[in-house]
Amino acid sequence: MNLNGASLKVSHSAWSLATSGEYHWAQWNDSDEIVLYFTGSGDTFLISYFGYLLLDALKGSPKTAEDLDKLLSASDSIPHDLLPIPKEMIDSHLFHFQKLGLIEL
Amino acid sequence: MTDTISALPFDHFSGFLKGEGIRIETGPFITRLQTKLTDVIENLALLYSDYPISTEAGFSDFHLDIHKPNSIRRWIHPQVNFTFDGITPFKPLPRPQAYAIFEWGLNWCISNYAHQYLIIHSAVLEKNGAAIVLPGIPGAGKSTLCAGLALSGWRLFSDEMALIEPSSGQLVSSPRPISLKNESINIIKNFSSSAVFGITINDTTKGSIAHLKPQIESIQRCKEKTTPRIIAFPKYRTGARTSLTPLTKSRAFMTLCENSFNYSIQGKLGFETIKSLISSCDCFEFEYSSLDEAIKTFDTLIEQME
Structure with a gap:
């Protein structure tokens, strides 16, 4: 499946954090990159701040890309001059996280 | 462990290595080493002279033996083997690299087994x-x-x-x-x-x-x-x-x-x-x-x- 095909799929699906493991974070104030250790795979990832916000927003209940867009746009986490969030940016992150086994449908 | 290698006459040190082995303490690890190879013994006597040792039996983290293989390789293109707890984890190396295989082998033991760290x-x-x-x-x-x-x-x-x-x-x-x-x-x-x-x-x-x-x-x-x-x-x-x-x-x-x-x-x-x-x-x-x-x-x- 190419990214466009995947994009269609991820936009209309409700995503949730993977249930196969726990998420452990390491964050310092000298950069906006965050380290994630996922016990499900035993892998460690360097995640962008935006990626972190997406994963954080998936805590609790499943959400579609549209839900995530609304949630993040309404929060103070993203500077207002960077809004609106490009739809492709959310979709590509979700697609990537799915490939890494961090989120699931 | 109270003695150091330098406190032991070289002949005794060499004799123990060729026989029952010597237990050498390197920080948290105790290694029992046996070898009959003169260059290894001499290099150890020089480089490890200040380390605590024991010639008595006791707990060791690693039991190592540096020796020539029991084959024609003892004589033709001689080689050296590293044995750890009775197993030989590596292919033999050329005989002149005997001391190196000891140091590399001990590093391998620590990095593969000391998972308390x-x-x-x-x-x-x-x-x-x-x-x-x-x-x-x-x-x-x-x-x-x-x-x-x-x-x-x-x-x-x-x-x-x-x-x-x-x-x-x-x-x-x-x-x-x-x-x-x-x-x-x-x-x-x-x-x-x-x-x-x-x-x-x-x-x-x-x-x-x-x-x-x-x-x-x-x-x-x-x-x-x-x-x-x-x-x-x-x-x-x-x-x-x-x-x-x-x-x-x-x-x-x-x-x-x-x-x-x-x-x-x-x-x-x-x-x-x-x-x-x-x-x-x-x-x-x-x-x-x-x-x-x-x-x-x-x-x-x-x-x-x-």
Whole structure:
């Protein structure tokens, strides 16, 4: 499946954090990159701040890309001059996280 | 363990190695070694003269035997074998590399079995109660820098492995001879007249190597743990100006993971240990070509931290 095909799929699906493991974070104030250790795979990832916000927003209940867009746009986490969030940016992150086994449908 | 190798007459030392073996203490590890190979025995007598030993039976972490194979290879293109707890984990090496296979083999034992520690491929040295961690890929200039610092008043913890105690976050010392390669051997010989080297072993997969004897203070104080304060990823580049560039902690975290021998085995504990390590340290990328300037840089850095 190419990214466009995947994009269609991820936009209309409700995503949730993977249930196969726990998420452990390491964050310092000298950069906006965050380290994630996922016990499900035993892998460690360097995640962008935006990626972190997406994963954080998936805590609790499943959400579609549209839900995530609304949630993040309404929060103070993203500077207002960077809004609106490009739809492709959310979709590509979700697609990537799915490939890494961090989120699931 | 109260005696040191230097307290034992050479004939006795040699006799024990050829017979029941000798237990050598290198920080938290006790290694029982047996060998009949004269060059290995002589190099050990020189490089390990200040280490605590025991000739009596007792617990050992690793049981090693360096010996010639029982085959035609004893005589034609002679080879040497490394045996650990009765198994031979490596292919034999050419006979002149017998001492090298002991050092490499012991490193292999520690990195594969000492999982009570998080182990990072790194040199570690301490001064004034604060330690620097110098992780590096082979060829990065880690050992040369480590040797220079060790000969300039820094206490050697290890040339090869940072041993981090997960429960305390402290670094554990296991000082051993520093392995130097090719040009680095002469750089250190010219750097300090007090540098004591073992035999030079040529034609290894790493080129020519020789081992630098650790300063006695590092061995005598090897029970003293310390707190990590600086992580610097060294890179030697011919002609480079000395530069210490801050590295973000998250990037340093990822690079430390890549340099760890057992991060993946440790799981969540490994993650928490590196997180704690990184949080307690300033992180840098360090490029150098002048050893004198490099040492001055770290001396200044550690003084500023006091």
